Amino acid sequence: MSLKFKDQPSSSTASPTEWNAIWKLEIPEKVKVFMWRAAQDLLPTAGNLWKRKALHDPWCPRCGKKGENVFHALIKCKFSQKVWNQTKFKEDLEGMENQDMFTAMKAIAEKRNTRDVALFVSLCWAIWHSRNLFIFERRKEDPRLPVARAEATMEVYRKVKVPQMQAESRQKSNNEQTWKPPPEGYVKVNTDAAIYMEEQKVGLGIIIRDSKGDFVAAAMKTSKFIDNIAYAEAEAIHLGMNVAEAVASGPVIVESDCSEVVNQILGRTGSNLELLWIISDIQKQMQRVKDIKMLFTPRICNGAAHDLAKMALKVNDYVQWVGTCLPHLLYLFS
Secondary structure, three states: OOOOOOOOOOHHHOOHHHHHHHHOOOOOHHHHHHHHHHHOOOOOOHHHHHHOOOOOOOEOOOOOOEOOOHHHHHHHOHHHHHHHOOOOOHHHHHOOOOOOHHHHHHHHHHHOOHHHHHHHHHHHHHHHHHHHHHHHHOOOOOOHHHHHHHHHHHHHHHHHOOOHHHHHHHHHHOOOOOOOOOOOOOEEEEEEEEEEHHHOEEEEEEEEEEOOOOEEEEEEEEEEOOOOHHHHHHHHHHHHHHHHHHHOOOOEEEEEOOHHHHHHHOOOOOOOHHHHHHHHHHHHHHHOOOOEEEEEOOHHHOHHHHHHHHHHHHHOOOEEEEOOOOOOHHHHHO
């Protein structure tokens, strides 16, 4: 499917049909809303804040250029250009001058397919996110990180957006082997690890859901592989416990598809020396939770965490969502 836009001099006069070009993209809702706000010039750039007398000057906080508008922040800022230079859109953007983002997106859509437009929008969102990290947390990110963040956001969304009929079909065929919500009042933490042997790297993925099956939180990160798969699985459990402690205040169920680690944590078998310290840390974490259960689950019931673990291998950074960041995560994974 290709995106079609009528000729419009300004995003402010775009028709509802044209705005659907954004709403129909296969990207998370928060990214669509971001792009709609960017196209409407509603982002709190230095220029917009200066116009509202909320700032003393409109200079770009990253490159120091006077007059930071949305187009400058997302396209023309020196840092933004370093990001775009690593993408397929470098040549598409070179000839663009100061304009609204709806017009910029139209120009991309005229040359590229829908998936590329979705990536362009996701990159704009990732650049804005990196800008905010710089302003509010003084974090100077490598230009490659917004690219990885945008690609990972799209990939996770595609992986979790499974048609309802397919999901229902899987549930029927695996009636006894599906993820089950925890009892009322509990949250369930599913954890998993994925290994990339060539780079000696481990991807860790965790997802937390409540008794209604609603999404609570998710996280993924990478770690160094130390030639022990069980240790990687223990790292994933440790990560899941950390996130659960931060976002959940009630009883917790932790599920892993590594029976070896689960049994060692529960004291059913002696701890492998290589796992001794991390198992000890997990046990201490469990002691801090008033009501917690550690369970083994088959891999088929742990698909969400497994997909996140595989995705972590491509991100090379710690990524966490809490609350509403991925509104479709549970529905499409379960």
